[in-house]
Amino acid sequence: MHRSVYMLMLTGAAALSLLGLTAAPVQAQDTLVLKAQVTDGDGRITLGDLFDNAGPAADVVVGTRVGPSAVLDAGEVQARARQAGQSWPNPQGLRRIIVSAGADGESATQIRAEAGRTKEVLVFTRALSAGEIVAPTDIAWQPVQAHLTGGSLISDPETAIGKTVRTPVREGGVVRPGDLTAPVVVKRTEMVKVNWQLNGISLSMTGPAQKDGAIGDLILVQNPQSKKLIEAVVTGPGSAAAGDTAQNLRARALYSSR
Template sequence: MKTLLIAAAFAAFAAPLLPNMAFAGTPVTLRMDTTDADGRITLADLFDGVSGPAANMVIAARMGPTAVLEAGQVQMFARRAGYDWTNSNGIRRIIVREGADNGGTSAGATASASRGNVEVLAYARSITAGEIVQPQDLLWVKMAGAPADAPRDADAVIGLAAKRPLREGAAVSTRDVGAAQVIKAGDLITITYDDGGISLSLQGKAVASAATGDVFAVQNTLSKKIIQAVATGPGAAAVGPQAQSLQARSQPVRFAAR
C-alpha cells in the first residue's frame, strides 16, 4: 500500500513535466552563431531544433557584451528539457554574444550559416597586460567567425606575454601577445662576447626593457659608456657574433612554463 501511495505521489508530481518528456532524446545541434538580444540566454538561442515552452527556457544571463557558458552545464539543461546535444566536437565552453535573438527559427540558422561556423581559440580567463599565456588559459570554442590573424595552433601564443588586458571568452589574435620581457630598465645584467674561443664578460645596467632577441641600450657600469646589446635571457645579453646570430633567428626564444 505504501509503495502504491509513493508511486501515485510521484505520478502527480511528474504530471506537469509530461509534455516536455514527450521530447526526451530529441537530438539538437549547437547554433553556428550563439547570440541573444536581451541578456536572457535561452535554449533556442543556443540550439537549432528546440521548440515549444523549452525554447524560451532561460539558462543564463549575459551581463556584458559576451557570456561564457560551461558546455557541460548547457548539455545538462538541454537534457532536462528533453533534448540531446551530443557535443561530438568536445566543446568545453560556449561564447554567447550580444545580437539578434535566434528565436528557434530556421531563418536565424540560415543567417548564421551565411557567416560561417569555425572553431576558434579563445581565452579561458581574463589576462592582465604583461602576464604570460599558459596552456590552461586557452580553449577551443565555436564562433561565427575568427580574427584574420587567429592562430591555428595554441603553441603560437603559449609562453608569450599579453600586450594589453585580454577578456575571458574573447577570440585569440596574434596581435594580442608578444615576446615576454626578460630584462627591465634598470636591471643589472651580464654582457658576454664569444668568438673563436675568446670569451669576455662585463657588467652593465639596462637603459631600456627588452624581450629575448631585442636590441637594447646598456650602460657599462665602469666606463658609463652606452652600448647596444641583444637580450639573450633574464639578466643576460650578448654582443658580437653571438648577438648577430640571435637576431637572425625568425622565432624568439620564449621563457615560460609549458
C-alpha cells in the same frame, strides 16, 4: 595720385593671387567618404573599415567590437580622423556609426549566411589584463561563429603559452598574434651580464640595462668602467649577448617574426 592708385591695384592683385595659392590645396583636399555598410572582420575597427578612401590612415584603430555589432560616437571618429591627418565633415550629421561583424566588403546577406556556421579556434578561457602571462589553462579550443574568426589567428597553443598579454582581452575572445608579446625578462636598471664573442674571442661584462627587454630584443647596456653603451640582444633573465652571437640571434628573431 594715379601712381598711388596703380600701386594699390597691384597690391590688391598680389594679395588675391596669394590667397588663391593658399586656398587651392584646401579645395583640392579629399574628404573621407563613409561606407554605405560598415563592417569589420577581426574586432578591431579601423578608419579603413569605416571609409572608402582612408588611404595611409586605413590601419588607424578607432574602436573595438565585442559581439555581432558595435556603436561608435561619430564625434570621436571625426576627432580620430583629424588626428590621423584626414578630414570627415560628417555631412549627414550622424551621431553614431554602427559597425557590424563580417569580413570587409561582405554584404549583410553573406554575414547572416555565415552566422550559423562555427569554426574551432583558440580562445581565452578568462579575461586577462595587460601584462599578464598566458598560462596553459588560459586558452582552449572552442567553437566560434565563423564570421568572428577573420584575420590572423594563433593555431598552435605553444605559440601563445608563456607570452605576455599586450592589451586587455575578454573571456571567449579569439587568440590573435596582436594580442600577445614576448614576456619581459630584463628590467630597466637591472644588472645584466653581457657575453661578447668576435672572431673566436670571448669576453663578458656586467652593467645596467637601459630599458626593459624580452628575449630577442635589442637593448643597451652600460659598461660600468668606460660608461659607454653597448648594444646587446637579450638571451634570458639577466643575460644578453653582443658581437657575432648577438647578430645571429637578432637575425633569427627578425626572420621568425615575419
